[in-house]
Amino acid sequence: MDFRLTEEHEALRQSVRELAREVVAPVIGDFYERHAFPYEIVRQMGKMGLFGLPFPEEYGGMGGDYLALCLAIEELARVDSSVAVTLEAGISLGAMPIYRYGTPAQRRQWLPKLTTGEALAAFGLTEPGFGSDAGGTATRAVADGDDWVINGSKAFITNSGTDITALVTVTAVTGVNPDGSKEISSFIVPSGTPGFTVQPGYSKVGWCASDTHELSFDDCRVPAANMLGERGRGFAQFLRILDEGRIAIAALAVGLAQGCVDESVRYAKQRQAFGQPIANFQAIQFKIADMEMRAHTARLAYYDAAARLLAGEDFKRAAAIAKLYGSEAAVTNAREATQIHGGYGFINETPVARFWRDSKILEIGEGTSEIQRIIIARELGL
Numbered sequence: 001m002d003f004r005l006t007e008e009h010e011a012l013r014q015s016v017r018e019l020a021r022e023v024v025a026p027v028i029g030d031f032y033e034r035h036a037f038p039y040e041i042v043r044q045m046g047k048m049g050l051f052g053l054p055f056p057e058e059y060g061g062m063g064g065d066y067l068a069l070c071l072a073i074e075e076l077a078r079v080d081s082s083v084a085v086t087l088e089a090g091i092s093l094g095a096m097p098i099y100r101y102g103t104p105a106q107r108r109q110w111l112p113k114l115t116t117g118e119a120l121a122a123f124g125l126t127e128p129g130f131g132s133d134a135g136g137t138a139t140r141a142v143a144d145g146d147d148w149v150i151n152g153s154k155a156f157i158t159n160s161g162t163d164i165t166a167l168v169t170v171t172a173v174t175g176v177n178p179d180g181s182k183e184i185s186s187f188i189v190p191s192g193t194p195g196f197t198v199q200p201g202y203s204k205v206g207w208c209a210s211d212t213h214e215l216s217f218d219d220c221r222v223p224a225a226n227m228l229g230e231r232g233r234g235f236a237q238f239l240r241i242l243d244e245g246r247i248a249i250a251a252l253a254v255g256l257a258q259g260c261v262d263e264s265v266r267y268a269k270q271r272q273a274f275g276q277p278i279a280n281f282q283a284i285q286f287k288i289a290d291m292e293m294r295a296h297t298a299r300l301a302y303y304d305a306a307a308r309l310l311a312g313e314d315f316k317r318a319a320a321i322a323k324l325y326g327s328e329a330a331v332t333n334a335r336e337a338t339q340i341h342g343g344y345g346f347i348n349e350t351p352v353a354r355f356w357r358d359s360k361i362l363e364i365g366e367g368t369s370e371i372q373r374i375i376i377a378r379e380l381g382l
């Protein structure tokens, strides 16, 4: 057992750390307050190869692995979660379904644009009426000649409405299984397809510089060649993508939790009260020590899940634990970091205020904390 990173992983971590500190940190607060998507930052991330990290070079990727992606996400989230989730959703929810389940033609058509960050893909599973119960899918696709005609809507879809969004993959009911359950398949719907409408962006509590929309499909026609993977396997494919994506969200949570430690150490040394830095008070030291303990433990949990994934072992339980523990660690650290910053922690221009607003979604997106507990309990045979 060795938790030390390889030289390549360490070098990647360092270069993403520099990007986060030098390019993201100085400007992201302004994008956040304007609820604006940071195109130039995303372009620079693409130029560094971040959107191609876990994909082979033949598709324009960097030939790295899933741990490399997680490390990059962690370092970005240490400074800002909107940028981190744009990368997380762009790869693990956007390009990965095409890489894992696409035909050679679909891979050749889409991956080279997605792995360079020139284009983004989105993942449309959640619907206005079905989130945790995603198998309830009400969106339907009906075969008509050589096409499928899609009707329905999807809710809260990340990266779905930017100027560079190329496609969304969506699940839709295509029939009934022999046991009477819904047969769910998935489809690639390119941006601009007639009948596919991107609704205005939501006004969100956090992740304000990331892109999230409701999507509508009204007699939206796609060719049969746009089915992604086998007919009837759409839901199972999306669940596997979510299992893997949870490790990346856990890494994002660790980044936020560690960012809270960074900001708290810095502030505690500089803020004076009762004639001395507040860092001298043991009550403050203990809070920060506990924050570091949570960030460190959460990191080990996602390293473990990523190592199992890379070894080709079952990683479902480890991924659920990493996501559950990491997200709760992030929320707790954000609350404590705000407390250490006193009144300044409640002012939006302070980084920890952004961390606080960004932390809550980690207990909701890509499977709520309750769903993670259900997964862990099931894995224990309950």
Ligand SMILES: Cc1cc2nc3c(=O)[nH]c(=O)nc-3n(C[C@H](O)[C@H](O)[C@H](O)COP(=O)(O)OP(=O)(O)OC[C@H]3O[C@@H](n4cnc5c(N)ncnc54)[C@H](O)[C@@H]3O)c2cc1C
Pocket: 089, 093, 122, 123, 124, 125, 126, 129, 130, 131, 132, 133, 155, 156, 157, 158, 159, 204, 207, 212, 361, 364, 365, 366, 367, 368, 369, 370, 371
């Ligand atoms: C900013 C943002 C970005 C997102 N990006 C995407 C995306 O790119 N693609 C995508 O498909 N989705 C996306 N989502 C959707 C997200 O994954 C869902 O919001 C999440 O899965 C929860 O679903 P829900 O909101 O419908 O809540 P619900 O499922 O309605 O849950 C409501 C509450 O009930 C609890 N609950 C539900 N079932 C059970 C149960 N069996 N036992 C105990 N408690 C239960 C939940 O844990 C929760 O507390 C995003 C959401 C947000 C807010």
